[in-house]
Amino acid sequence: MKVLTRQEDVHQFRDEILALSGEDSSHCVQCGKCTASCPIAPEMDLKPNQVLRYIQLNSSKPVLQCSTIWLCASCETCSFRCPEGIEIAIVMDTLRKLAIEEDLATGQKQIVAFDEIFLDSIKRYGRVYELGLVMRYNMASRQPLKDAHLGPLMLGKRKLSLLAHRIRGRATVREIFRRSKRFLGK
Amino acid sequence: MNVGYYPGCSLESTAGEFDLSFRAICKGYGIDLVDIPDWNCCGASPAHQLSEELAFALPYRNLLNAEEGSLQTVVSPCPACYSHLLHTHKAVGEKPELSDRLAEMVGGTYQQSVTSKHLLDFLFRDIGVERIREGAEKPLTGLRVVSYYGCLTRLPGVDIDDAENPTMMDEIVSALGAVPLEWSHKTECCGASLSITRTDIGLRLANEILAAAKGMKADCIAVVCPLCQSNLDMRQPDVEKKYKYSYNLPLFYLTQLIGLTLGMGIKDLGLGKLVIDPVPLLRTKGVL
Amino acid sequence: MTESSQDEKIEILTHSEVSEVKGFVGNFDVTIRKKARYINETKCTGCGDCIEKCLTFAPNEWELGLGKRKAVYKPFAQGVPNVPVIDRQVCGHFTTGLCNVCSKICEADAIDYAQEDEYITEKFGTIIVATGFDQFDTGVYGEYGGGRFKDVITGLHLERMLDTSGPTGGHVIRPSNYKEAKRVVFIQCAGSRDEAKGVPYCSRICCMYTAKHAIILKDHVPDSQSYIFYIDIRTAGKNYEEFYKKAQREAGAVYIRGRVAKVYEKGDQLVVRGADTLTGEQIEVEADLVVLAAAAVPRDGAKELAKILNIPHDTYGFFSEAHPKLQPVESVTKGVYMAGACQFPKDVPDAVATTGAAAIKACSILSQDELTIDPKIAYVDPEVCSGCLNCLQICPFDAIRTEVVDGKEVASIVQSLCHGCGNCASTCRTKAANVRGFSDDQIYAQISAPLFSKGGEER
Numbered sequence: 013m014k015v016l017t018r019q020e021d022v023h024q025f026r027d028e029i030l031a032l033s034g035e036d037s038s039h040c041v042q043c044g045k046c047t048a049s050c051p052i053a054p055e056m057d058l059k060p061n062q063v064l065r066y067i068q069l070n071s072s073k074p075v076l077q078c079s080t081i082w083l084c085a086s087c088e089t090c091s092f093r094c095p096e097g098i099e100i101a102i103v104m105d106t107l108r109k110l111a112i113e114e115d116l117a118t119g120q121k122q123i124v125a126f127d128e129i130f131l132d133s134i135k136r137y138g139r140v141y142e143l144g145l146v147m148r149y150n151m152a153s154r155q156p157l158k159d160a161h162l163g164p165l166m167l168g169k170r171k172l173s174l175l176a177h178r179i180r181g182r183a184t185v186r187e188i189f190r191r192s193k194r195f196l197g198k
Numbered sequence: 199m200n201v202g203y204y205p206g207c208s209l210e211s212t213a214g215e216f217d218l219s220f221r222a223i224c225k226g227y228g229i230d231l232v233d234i235p236d237w238n239c240c241g242a243s244p245a246h247q248l249s250e251e252l253a254f255a256l257p258y259r260n261l262l263n264a265e266e267g268s269l270q271t272v273v274s275p276c277p278a279c280y281s282h283l284l285h286t287h288k289a290v291g292e293k294p295e296l297s298d299r300l301a302e303m304v305g306g307t308y309q310q311s312v313t314s315k316h317l318l319d320f321l322f323r324d325i326g327v328e329r330i331r332e333g334a335e336k337p338l339t340g341l342r343v344v345s346y347y348g349c350l351t352r353l354p355g356v357d358i359d360d361a362e363n364p365t366m367m368d369e370i371v372s373a374l375g376a377v378p379l380e381w382s383h384k385t386e387c388c389g390a391s392l393s394i395t396r397t398d399i400g401l402r403l404a405n406e407i408l409a410a411a412k413g414m415k416a417d418c419i420a421v422v423c424p425l426c427q428s429n430l431d432m433r434q435p436d437v438e439k440k441y442k443y444s445y446n447l448p449l450f451y452l453t454q455l456i457g458l459t460l461g462m463g464i465k466d467l468g469l470g471k472l473v474i475d476p477v478p479l480l481r482t483k484g485v486l
Numbered sequence: 487m488t489e490s491s492q493d494e495k496i497e498i499l500t501h502s503e504v505s506e507v508k509g510f511v512g513n514f515d516v517t518i519r520k521k522a523r524y525i526n527e528t529k530c531t532g533c534g535d536c537i538e539k540c541l542t543f544a545p546n547e548w549e550l551g552l553g554k555r556k557a558v559y560k561p562f563a564q565g566v567p568n569v570p571v572i573d574r575q576v577c578g579h580f581t582t583g584l585c586n587v588c589s590k591i592c593e594a595d596a597i598d599y600a601q602e603d604e605y606i607t608e609k610f611g612t613i614i615v616a617t618g619f620d621q622f623d624t625g626v627y628g629e630y631g632g633g634r635f636k637d638v639i640t641g642l643h644l645e646r647m648l649d650t651s652g653p654t655g656g657h658v659i660r661p662s663n664y665k666e667a668k669r670v671v672f673i674q675c676a677g678s679r680d681e682a683k684g685v686p687y688c689s690r691i692c693c694m695y696t697a698k699h700a701i702i703l704k705d706h707v708p709d710s711q712s713y714i715f716y717i718d719i720r721t722a723g724k725n726y727e728e729f730y731k732k733a734q735r736e737a738g739a740v741y742i743r744g745r746v747a748k749v750y751e752k753g754d755q756l757v758v759r760g761a762d763t764l765t766g767e768q769i770e771v772e773a774d775l776v777v778l779a780a781a782a783v784p785r786d787g788a789k790e791l792a793k794i795l796n797i798p799h800d801t802y803g804f805f806s807e808a809h810p811k812l813q814p815v816e817s818v819t820k821g822v823y824m825a826g827a828c829q830f831p832k833d834v835p836d837a838v839a840t841t842g843a844a845a846i847k848a849c850s851i852l853s854q855d856e857l858t859i860d861p862k863i864a865y866v867d868p869e870v871c872s873g874c875l876n877c878l879q880i881c882p883f884d885a886i887r888t889e890v891v892d893g894k895e896v897a898s899i900v901q902s903l904c905h906g907c908g909n910c911a912s913t914c915r916t917k918a919a920n921v922r923g924f925s926d927d928q929i930y931a932q933i934s935a936p937l938f939s940k941g942g943e944e945r
Contacts, residue, residue, distance in 0.1 A: 041679065043717045048747035048761035048768060049629075051387040055399050059766045083396065086243065087349035087387035092361060093629060093747065095680035108247055123395045127244035134245075134256070138238040140207040149394060159397070162432060169471045171212045171432075180236045184259060184305060191303045192251040362628025382750035382757075413752065 014071060025072045033106040037067040039096040046090035046100050056080040057119070060090055060100055063107070076111040080104070082120035122153050135189045138179030143172045201320075202269030202312070203231040204260060206279035206424075207239050212432070213424030215468025216275055219453040220317065222467060226460045227325055227333070234264045234272060240282040243391050251303070257286040258300045262308045275317040275453075277423050281353045283314045318350070318422045319357055321452065322366045330373045334459035337375025341483050343455070344381045344416040345371055346407065348426045351385050361385070367420060367452060374459045383410035390425035393433065404430050405437045408445045417479055418448040420455055427451060431473045448476035458485055491566040498566060505605070507613070507794055510885075510903045511821025512857055514610045522601040524572040525558075529596035532568035534560075536588035536597065544576045546653070549646050552661070553653035558588050563651070572597075612821045612848040615805060616841065617791065619827040622677035622684060622781035629748045630673065630778060636662040637756055638749060638776045640676075641695055648702050658707055660774050663754070667710070667775035670703060671758045672696050673746045674716040677781030685781050685802060690831045692779035693720045697733035699777065704737035712739040713771050715746045715760050723835070742769060749776055782831035796884055797822050804830050815844040819883065820859075820902060823847050862923045863904040864911060870918035871896035877910035877919055886910060 016022055026037050046060040047053050053060065058078040066075045075081070081104050090100040111119070129148050133141050150158050166172040179185070201224070209217035224231050241256040261283060264272050274280035290297045291310055301307040321330070345367035351358045358364045362385065368378035388407060393400035407430060411419050421427045431449035438444055449472065457467040464486070469476055480486040490496050499518060506517040525536075542557035557577040560570050578585030579599055589597040621642055625633045637660045650656035658667045674692055677684035693716070700712040712733075719741070721727040733739045744761040751757075758771045784803030785791075792799040797817040798806040805824050808816045815823050823844035826837040851857065866877075868891040877897050878886045885903035888895050897910075897919065910919040917926060938944060 041717065042763060043675075043679075044744035044761040044763035045747055047763065047766070048744055048759060050768075051389060051403055052392070052399060053761070053768050054402075055396070059761070059763075061761075061763055062766060083392065083399070085349070085387055085389055085391045086246070088352040089349070089385075089387065089747075092352045093682075095675075095682050095684070095745070097682045105246070109250070112248065120395070123392075124248075126395045127248050130242065130244040131248065131252070134239045134241065138236075139210065140239050140242075142207070142211045146394065159394075165473065166212065166432070169473070171214060171471060173211060177210060179238055181238065181259070181263075185238055185256075187305070188255045188259065188303055189252065192249050192255055194249045194252075360628055360632075363632060363634065380751075382752065410752075 014069060016070075020070060022070045025070045025075075026067050028110075029067060029103060029106050032109070033099075033102050035099050035103050035106070037064045037098065037103060039098055040064040040068065041096060043095060045093050045095060049089045049093050051087060051089070052083045052085055056083055060104075064098070064100070064103070067103075072110075073116070075107055076114060076116040077118050079119040081107045081111060082123045125149070125152050131189075133176075135186060136182075137176045138182050138185045139177050141176035143174065144176060199229050200232055200269075201229055201324075202234060202264050202267070202272035204234050204237055204264070204272050204274045204279055204283065206237075206274060206276040208276055208424035208428075212428045213275075213451075215471040216424055216427070216451045216453065218466070218468040219451055219457045219462075220275055222462055223453055223457050223460060226457070226462070227329065229325075231273075232267065232269060234260050234269065235267045236263060240279045242278055242282075246282075251299070253282065254286050254289060254296065255300055255303050257282045258290070258308060259304045261287060261290075261312050262304060262306045264312050265308055266306075269312065271313045271315060273315050273317055273320045275422070275424065277316060277348075277350045277353055278425070280314060280316045283312075287312065287314060316350070316422075318366055318452070321370060321456070323357075327369050327373045330370055330456060330459075334374050335461050336459050336485065338455060338459060338483070338485055339375050341376040341479075341485065342379055342415060342417045343371045343376045343420050343450075344379045344411045344414060344418075345384065345420050345452075346388075346411075346426060346430070347385050348421070348423055349385070349387045350423060367422065370452060371420060371455070374455055376455070379414045379416055381410055381414045381416070383407045386410075388426045388429045390423075390429040393425075393429050397433075397436075400429055401433060401437050401440055404433055405441045405443075408434065408437060408447055409443070411447055412445055416447065417483070418450055418476065420450050420452045422452050434474055446474060448472060448474045448479055450476065487564060487566050500565070500567065501571060504791070504794060507796070509609075510900055511819075511851065512611050512902065514613060514821065515607060516610050516613070517605055517607045520604040520606060522603050523569070524574070524577075524597065524599055524601050525569055526596045526598050526601070527567060527569050529594045530569045531594050531596075532570075533593070534570070535591050535593070537570055539587050539591045541585065541587060542576050542578050544573060549653040550640075550643050552643060552646055572599075611852045612823065613795065614823045614825055614841075614844045614848055615791070615795065615797070615817075615828055616825040616844075617785045617788065617828040619782045619831060620785050622783045624676050624778045624780050626683050627676065627778075630676070630746070630776070631749055635749065635751060635756065635776075636660075637667075637774065638778065640778050640780045641672075641692065641699065642780070644699055644703075644775075644777050645695075648699065648706065656706060658703060658710070658775065665774075666707060668707060669771075669773045670710060670712050670775045670777060671746075671756075671771050671773040672699065672712060672714040672777045672779065673749075673758070674714065674779045675745065675781075676778035677783070678779070679717060680781075685783060687802075687831075688720065689779075689782040690720070691782060691833045694723070694726060694729065694833060696777075696779055697730050697739070700733045700739035701729075701737045704739075712737065713758075713773070714739055714741050715744060715758070716741060717743070717745055723833070742771075744769075782827060785828065788828065795819065795822055804828065815840050815847060818905060821848075821851060857902060859902060860906065862921060863901060863906040864899045864908070864919055864921050866897045866899055866910075866914075867918045867920075868892075868894075868896045868898070870916050871914075872916045872918070873897070874915065876913050876915070880909045880913045882907065882909065 030036050044061045058080045084104040088101045126149050133145050150156050237260050241253050245253040347364050351361040351364050371378040389400045389403035427449050454467045502518050502520045505519045508515040536558045537556050540556035540558045543554045545551040546553040546555040548562045558570050558572045574580045631638045646652045647654045647658050660667050678689040721730045742762050744763045746760040748759045756773045762769050788803040797819050807814050808818045825841040825844040873895045883903050885900045886897050889898045906921050908921045911921050
């Protein structure tokens with residue numbers, strides 16, 4: 013049970029998100045149009061309106077640990093239809109960032125893993141090397157044969173190249189990576 | 199006419215036919231596409247999810263290279279690439295601190311001279327529906343097409359007529375002599391961003407879209423996004439297997455359909471690269 | 487209405503609008519534009535022959551386009567006076583000049599194509615504004631079809647359909663195919679409580695009329711099923727909560743707490759996609775008919791009317807009361823009162839109550855020979871006034887006139903119009919204008935009291 017004690021500032025989490033994103037979750041009237049609009053809602057453990065509800069009640073942990081923030085496809089249908097004009101997709105972005113910073117990105121670990129491999133590919137070549145990306149991701153997620161049936165098809169249609177395309181400015185890209193602040197606190 | 203071009207990573211690989219067909223039709227209309235010199239990946243959603251600075255710095259380098267190559271307008275076929283260029287351009291204008299930091303990181307200052315356009319906007323407004331209509335020597339008579347916009351309509355900055363019921367693609371389809379169909383799933387998200395990590399979700403959403411298209415007795419689907427296309431085309435056999443229904447719905451890039459009316463062939467437009475073979479359909483309709 | 491029309495102390499001017507109001511409480515000079523109806527009211531017997539024989543049809547506004555009417559028509563059956571009007575925009579005589587059917591057929595010789603608008607000016611003691619409200623245009627909701635789907639209608643459309651003397655004779659049909667609607671989905675707050683696309687306020691009437699619709703629908707079509715998507719159900723009124731429960735228990739209406747995301751066509755039916763926020767599940771309901779509870783918004787032209795009457799309105803265009811609690815039917819302009827939904831959305835009991843209150847307020851003025859007003863109003867000392875007339879421009883109540891005193895044009899306050907706001911006093915350079923009780927001397931005295939002792943020393 014959530015106990016709202018005298019010591020607790022019930023608006024703390026809302027204010028933190030407001031400061032980072034400019035979006036005020038307390039404007040939400042819980043009408044549920046976001047949840048009704050979300051293409052991924054059936055697979056989410058917390059529905060978009062529930063995410064906003066937890067923020068309103070200063071419950072950060074359930075929100076930072078949920079799968080929702082990682083499953084969000086950023087299609088922005090929720091933001092677009094919100095009657096209160098809340099950019100819910102931006103709230104999701106902010107929550108992902110906080111989840112990584114607090115090392116609570118437990119909702120969908122494989123998505124973070126995929127993101128890391130994807131970025132590594134850019135860091136190495138300047139562009140995404142799709143075949144290598146998929147193979148490395150499958151190895152990392154311990155499902156080496158996932159989508160294997162698509163490999164020959166894609167190679168046959170020359171939709172995947174066997175070799176990575178390397179850009180000339182790789183040194184600049186590496187420098188960009190070196191200097192970029194990551195959300196990862198570690 | 200010289201126009202800047204940012205193909206993006208997908209168009210080098212899984213969406214090679216989008217690249218081929220766009221270059222082909224531009225040539226047909228007398229437009230010279232000039233690639234951004236030595237472009238890099240925009241960072242896509244992984245950069246967006248893991249590092250704000252990276253999500254700005256990677257597109258920044260592309261904008262800088264485009265500017266140094268004197269490209270005033272840059273057309274992006276991929277909605278994600280497009281929106282990252284646009285976001286970065288906007289942020290540079292609005293946040294001087296960020297702008298300085300990016301200039302330092304990338305090693306050059308972008309002077310904000312580049313105008314970004316999504317390919318659909320470019321087809322609709324720059325090439326223009328009338329020119330497409332007039333150029334349609336071999337009209338796609340009788341071809342029943344549903345236009346699929348996906349989340350493109352809601353991306354900030356994309357100048358689409360009506361986000362809930364867009365008609366830009368439909369107007370182009372109609373100009374090609376084909377039959378544009380009203381349908382329910384024009385703007386539903388296809389979930390492509392999860393197609394590798396949560397394939398189950400991608401398949402469910404693809405199935406809903408394919409079923410809606412089939413429900414309208416569509417012959418095929420037209421798209422303008424490499425991710426939508428691959429999720430609906432490459433994964434279609436998997437969808438059919440999982441949901442036990444045979445759709446056999448070819449997924450054309452709108453540029454391929456335009457190319458067909460310009461009299462271009464299978465090879466010119468990369469039609470052979472489509473997973474769901476469109477040739478039998480095109481033969482039945484007398485297009486090929 | 488018929489009763490009022492027959493009362494010799496009541497004159498009803500239909501097809502007319504107020505075009506100018508001058509004067510002040512007890513002495514309003516009102517100019518009324520009586521629009522030409524192209525039928526002589528005194529000659530017409532109301533037999534209806536012209537309507538019957540008229541060859542031109544137009545959409546029926548009263549039935550919200552669900553039925554047709556003729557070019558010469560009576561807006562609705564109970565309307566007064568019992569005299570039709572010719573719609574110039576569609577009438578064959580005005581559009582082509584070829585048709586004279588009504589003129590030929592009329593035995594009373596009442597058709598008058600040459601009739602013109604007439605302006606009449608009369609004196610009135612008080613004015614009651616009761617212009618009502620309009621429905622919000624739900625076309626902004628592309629996600630609900632934005633007008634593309636024929637079977638997505640508004641509550642007012644359904645209201646007409648449920649009327650046994652309405653366009654469908656009390657049958658609830660699907661406008662797309664005229665078949666009976668069995669599964670009806672109601673979407674609450676279509677425009678209300680929507681800061682992004684609609685209006686921020688609650689329209690107050692929709693929860694109850696939707697419950698009523700669900701009950702009547704069940705009565706008319708016993709094998710029908712209603713689904714009602716809502717955000718909150720607001721039943722603050724006598725017996726309202728009981729009525730809402732009746733819709734659930736007796737009419738079997740299923741209430742789903744969540745705003746609808748989208749309506750789409752699937753085959754020949756509609757599918758409504760929403761979410762049940764109480765379970766967290768997305769939910770789709772297959773429907774024959776979708777009824778939007780469109781927000782109640784100010785009447786078209788309300789702001790223009792406010793200007794004519796010199797009464798304030800809020801940001802939406804609803805007329806503002808002088809005090810939200812203590813003067814709920816009075817405007818700040820003395821003698822102008824408000825009744826019904828021109829002030830804010832009201833249901834029938836509230837509209838009737840405010841109408842009664844406004845009538846009594848009006849009577850309390852008309853029944854007196856002399857008017858008692860608040861003494862704290864402005865006055866101008868004509869000897870000091872320089873006649874610059876800056877105050878004339880600044881007065882928000884149009885309460886300043888000019889008069890000639892000793893051969894000099896000076897400002898003068900119309901006492902019954904002045905509200906004592908003090909704008910003129912603070913504008914006046916010569917200090918000729920002052921508010922009684924708030925002259926400069928009096929205000930200085932008030933300030934001095936706590937600062938100085940009686941002897942003039944600083945405290």
